[in-house]
Amino acid sequence: MLNLKNPDLYNNRETSWLQFNTRVLKQALDESLPLLERLKFLAIYGTNLDEFYMIRIAGLKKLFAAGIVVSSADKLTPLQQLREIREYLHQEQQVAEHCLVSILKKLEHEGIKVKDYHELSQGQKHYLNRYFNENIYPVIIPIAVDATHPFPHLNNLSFGLIVKLRDSDNASIERFGIIRVPRVLERFVELENDIYIPIESIVAEHVEDLFPGYSLIKFASFRVTRNADIEIEEEEADDFLEILEEGLKLRRKGAMVRLEVGSDGDEEIVNFFNRHTNVYQDDIFRFHTFLNLSSLWQIVSNKRFAHLLLEPFKTKTLPPLDHSENIFATLEKQDILLFHPYESFDPVVMLIQTAAKDPDVVSIKMTLYRSGKDSPIVKALMGASEAGIQVTVMVELKARFDEENNLIWAKALEKAGAHVIYGIKGFKVHAKATLITKKKNGKLKQYAHLGTGNYNPSTSKIYTDMSYLTSKDEITNDMTRFFHFLTGFSKKGKLNELYMSPSQIKPKILSLIQNEARKKSDGRIIAKLNSLVDEDVIRALYKASQAGVKIDLIVRGICCLKPGIEGVSENIRVISILGKYLEHARAFYFKNDEAGVYISSADWMPRNLTRRIELLTTIKDQKAKEKIVQILKLQCADNSLAHELQSDGSYIKVKHDDIKTINNHLLLEDYVNKVTKASAKESMGTLEQIMSNIFNEENNSAV
Known part of the structure; x- marks a missing residue:
């Protein structure tokens, strides 16, 4: 009999994920796609890689440091996985850079240009000099690094320049400094005629304005990635809200797991930086193009060039939800299965908004994992609560990278009078469920939404997900038990359908x-x-x-x-x-x-x-x-x-x-x-x- 636990029968989780991101990169390489569509996939590739380093690489490093030898079915050790990943990514970086150069060259023929400061006309340089003085100089952060000026803390995904300077009065004195470029500044400064200038190219021309009395010897752009996985000791958390807010602050200070350096970063500059940050050599990536592929979204979103994206599809509301009949009446007649984004997410939003304004609605219960920044659903829930409807919302504060947004909504819901549950001890609540209870003919009738995706109207336009709308008692009775489990104490919650x-x-x-x-x-x-x-x-x-x-x-x-x-x-x-x-x-x-x-x-x-x-x-x-x-x-x-x-x-x-x-x-x-x-x-x-x-x-x- 074959041994089905044989490690040869399993792909490694991390390398399988790398294969997925490679498929994303291949979309960027696909010349049959419009140019900005290709650039969009390159931005997605970069964003994915950022999160992979922040979470998965950081996790493997912690496993290695803890002495854990085997962590998955394929039996690869954390060290073996790290070695494979680093080799894979250093090779793939060359493919990604070549892809970017190729796309940008073709975009020039379409009227979109990315140029360095020194490639511009005198008139354009004059404009950028004024732009620097008015918009960049007041918020940029020049930092000297020496015996009396310690190396600064750099938050996760910090970006800036490493500079080597010479004292103008004493040529024998050379010093290093850091220029941090705050995130409030856009990655590219856009000129007329759709010319994009990487901000570091502008800052580099004004280093001597930032360090008066010093001349620039050399510089390199840099970007750092830190461990961003928040660990919450829930056993010690009397106030879950408070400890999560503290965890968000700590995320910015996690261990550094990757350093990206621009093409001008020679050994001396890299060694100076790494003496203070101690990033493992194989986690240092030197780029010949500009850093931060995820910043390409700024160019992709140029509405004047929408024709260089795939034709947008306008989602539709199909029968029986495309008429004026009350959605509750429709659900009493039949169940509805929606496949987003082809079928609009609007009926789900409408269900909650209708319930919020219905005087016969008694309660609305809902789970929220990622709801977006300007959520019509959360606003409807707040309105329902203020109108006297019993609103219960399970807001998952541990939704990775959405914690801060969820904190804001949770506080707003509480202020509106809703009963907010801040997670379940020991578990993330990832279920997508809504239960509405209303009076009908002297009895209570319930209506449910169950989904595969988040209650986020924005992502519902680009994610394929399914929504199941029903008023069947066997489903809604189970959902009542489900929400009782979330709000109460139960070790034996069992559902039927x-x-x-x-x-x-x-x-x-x-x-x-x-x-x-x-x-x-x-x-x-x-x-x-x-x-x-x-x-x-x-x-x-x-x-x-x-x-x-x-x-x-x-x-x-x-x-x-x-x-x-x-x-x-x-x-x-x-x-x-x-x-x-x-x-x-x-x-x-x-x-x-x-x-x-x-x-x-x-x-x-x-x-x-x-x-x-x-x-x-x-x-x-x-x-x-x-x-x-x-x-x-x-x-x-x-x-x-x-x-x-x-x-x-x-x-x-x-x-x-x-x-x-x-x-x-x-x-x-x-x-x-x-x-x-x-x-x-x-x-x-x-x-x-x-x-x-x-x-x-x-x-x-x-x-």
Whole structure:
């Protein structure tokens, strides 16, 4: 019998993530995409890499320092992982820089130019000199470093210049200094005619204004990355709000894990800087282009060049939510499954706004993980509370990188009179759920929203997620129990139609996989998720494959399972879809299960299954089930945006069919547009039948 714990059967989590980010970089390299679309993917690549260093590399360093030898199913030690990652990233940096240079050169032909100060005309230099004096000089921070001036603390993602100076009165005296460029200043200064000047290029020309009496010998730009993972000792936290606020301050002071240096950074400059910061040599990256790829968003967002992006899609509200009938009345007649961003997130916002103004609504209960900065949903909740409706909101203060924003909303909700829960001790609450209770004919009636994504109208336009709206008692009764668990004390919370982690989701998933395995070659699984890491789930999938079950996995990011291994996983296919939208939904189809179709807030990772409060939702409505299965089958058939995982951990772009090109993003846009334009007569039949007809026309042989 094969040993399914053999480390050779597992991809390393970190290197699998690197492969994902490489797929993002490949989008930037794709010459079939518009230029600013390519630049956008390069910005995403850089942002992803920043977070990877702040969290994952920082974590591996801590494991290594703690002497932990084995931390994952592949059995690689933290040190082995760090070595592989560093080698991978130093090689890939050259690809990213070449990509940036190539895109910028082509953008020049379109009218967008990135230039250094010394490349400008005298008139442009004169303008920038005035701009420096009026806008940069008052806020820039020149810092001398010597025996009486200690090296400054540099916050996470601090950016600036390292300078070497000579005393104008005594040429034998040379000194080093730091110029910090505050984040309030834009990364590029924009001139007329769409010329972008990197701010360090302007600052470098005025170093001697910042250090009077000294002349500039040389300089280099720098950027630092620190450990940004907040550790909260909850056992000692009497006031969770207070300790989180303190943790946010400490994040800025975490251990330095990466140093990026500009092309002028010679050994002397780097050594000076590193004597004070002590960054490991292999975590120092020297760039020949400008630092901070994530800052490219400033150029991407130039509205005058929107034609250099993919054509934007206007999300639609489809029947039955496109008419004036009260949304509660609609939900009493039928369940609704929305697939964002093709179908608008507005009905979800409208549900909460309608409830907030309805005099018959008794209570609104909701979980908030990431809600955005200007949230209409939070404003509606505040209005509802002020109007006397009982509002209970679970605001997850531990939502990484959104803690500060969530603190602001939590305080505002409390001020409006809402009952705010600041997390559950020992767990993150990642579930996406809303429960509305209102009076109807002398009784209480409840309405629910369960989703795979956050209550954030902004990201709902670029993330693919699913929303399930229902008034079915079996669902809403479970949600009542769920919110009682969040607000009260319970060690034995059990739901019936919903499944809650940390106690229920993993056993349910394992049971569903095992049930398909018992059906052998008649078994069928399609699972769509962001990451697959959990060893027990992977082993269950391996066993199902060995039994003959056909398994399709649509995994956007990390996948530690290796498909295509003879005798283990030859019946498993894994694809990753990258394109116009960020694939974020979690949806599952199990052919031989009575319910058959589920959506979830949880990925198949240990953190989601054992260390978070998540929900797995049984889809009760037949039309909604059919719609989800159609979407899953369409994505499995994609041969335009899909990359297929190989047994060695690499990914290969799925080739176009000679007859049909199947781009699921464009097909879904087309579906929504056709439904919107159809008259009542043409719309005979269900939305799912219309979708099925479109897909069969486009890719009947593939689905």
